[in-house]
Every structure is written in C-alpha cells, then in structure tokens.
Amino acid sequence: MTLVEDNIQLVRNVIDALNTGDISRVSDFISPNYLNHESQMDPVRSKMRGPQEFIDTVMNMRNAFSDLQYELTDSIASNEKVISIVSVRGKHTGSFFGFIPPTGNKLSYQAVHIFSIYDGRIVEHKAIRDDLALMYQLGVVNASSPQYENFLKQWKGLKS
Secondary structure, eight states: OOHHHHHHHHHHHHHHHHHHOOOTTHHHHEEEEEEEGGGTTSTTGGGOOHHHHHHHHHHHHHHHEEEEEEEEEEEEEOSSEEEEEEEEEEEEOSOBTTTBOOOOOEEEEEEEEEEEEETTEEEEEEEEEOHHHHHHHHTSSOTTSHHHHHHHHHHTTOOO
16 A cells, blocks of 8 residues: 555544444554644643544544444545545434533534644544534524524525
C-alpha cells in the first residue's frame, strides 16, 4: 500500500470504531498527541488528548444514538491529510454528551471530517457538520419557535 492508501485506512479505522464501539485498537491509529477540535468547547473534554479523547467520543456517540451508522461516502488524501465525507444515521436514545436528553428521534446528517496524520497515526481532527439539521432533528431547534421561524425561512429562501 502507498502512504495515501495507509492514511485512508486510518480513517476507515476511525469509522469502524464509531460503528462497532470496538476501541481495543485505538492506540494503533490515534496518536498520543491527538487533538479533536470538536471537543474544545467542552471544559472537561477540552483537556482530553490522544486515545482517551477518541474513546470518550466513541462511547458518548454510541451511548447517545442506537443504531449509529457512519457511512464513508468519499475521501481524498495526501501524505499528511485525509478529508472525508460521511453520512451519519441513528436514533437518539441516550443523553448526547450530557447536554441533550434522549428524544427517540431519528437523525440523519452529513459531515466533512479533516484528519491530519503524522508518523502513521491521526494527530488532529476537525469537522464541518450540518449542525442545524442535527439540532432540528433532535428537537433542540424548532422551526415553529418564533425565535427561529423567520431565520429558518430566510435561510431556506422562503418568504416570511
């Protein structure tokens, strides 16, 4: 395999861990220096690094969403980065990172994940998700709420 193919395999390992909950090999593909930018807004999780942070993410996602399924739909890679498009589906049956109680709602959204790789392991992760769609599906944002109704109509190009 080439270095680019090896890097794509590292991302497939991430997806497999999220889909199965198998965290036994995390140290094989997550660097001890791993930084997940998605955790930086949480005061506890922002202090986590390396495999510990990734394992915490896997456990939180799998506890929050039953039938959780990540589907890797496309990837582009270089010797030091992998950018992947992922479709995520599941049912919200547990607390979402301790902030959003279970709703029983189904969810489906897409995200772009950007992984930086050094010395054969992932050292950094950033994501660009459709958070508005996710929060709407979880019931956090309600299109009929006066505070969001006009915004969502304008966002979608509808007349108020």
